[in-house]
Amino acid sequence: MGKSNWKLGITVLVVSVISLTLWFGASSGTPPFNILGESGGTTVNLFLLLIGVVTYVWFWIWAIIAIGNIAQEKGYSKTGFVVFAIFLPIIALIVALVLQPSQAKENATVAAQMVKCPACAELIQPDAQKCKHCGEILVQQE
Numbered sequence: 452m453g454k455s456n457w458k459l460g461i462t463v464l465v466v467s468v469i470s471l472t473l474w475f476g477a478s479s480g481t482p483p484f485n486i487l488g489e490s491g492g493t494t495v496n497l498f499l500l501l502i503g504v505v506t507y508v509w510f511w512i513w514a515i516i517a518i519g520n521i522a523q524e525k526g527y528s529k530t531g532f533v534v535f536a537i538f539l540p541i542i543a544l545i546v547a548l549v550l551q552p553s554q555a556k557e558n559a560t561v562a563a564q565m566v567k568c569p570a571c572a573e574l575i576q577p578d579a580q581k582c583k584h585c586g587e588i589l590v591q592q593e
Contacts, residue, residue: 463506463513464510467502467503467504467505467506468503470506511540515533515536515537515540518533518543518547519536521544521547525547526552526553527550532547564577565577568582568589569587570582570585570587571585571587575589
């Protein structure tokens with residue numbers, strides 16, 4: 452995930468916290484928040500609540516997708532981690548950060564470096580002098 456994605460998530464969280472804080476202050480009627488009086492203050496209160504709740508929900512959607520992306524970069528199921536993060540977001544984040552890259556991802560990297568034996572078409576190491584599957588002596592190409 453790029454740095455701009457992290458900045459966006461933090462910005463959305465800050466906006467939601469500020470909006471909800473202002474809403475709690477405005478709903479209690481304490482002076483500098485409820486500046487429009489009783490009639491206009493209600494509209495401001497609802498607006499602050501709406502902004503706070505919407506940005507809070509956006510933050511959690513962003514965080515859940517970010518957790519899925521972290522898991523996917525390590526070779527695990529993005530969908531599985533998104534579902535995990537919906538129910539237990541903090542635990543899913545910790546697990547995604549602590550997990551080592553999956554063995555399947557490492558195997559795919561090794562398999563991408565392998566070459567086919569000209570005799571039996573099995574995958575072998577590029578430096579091999581003899582095929583481990585059919586015993587064919589290989590000529591190194593330079």
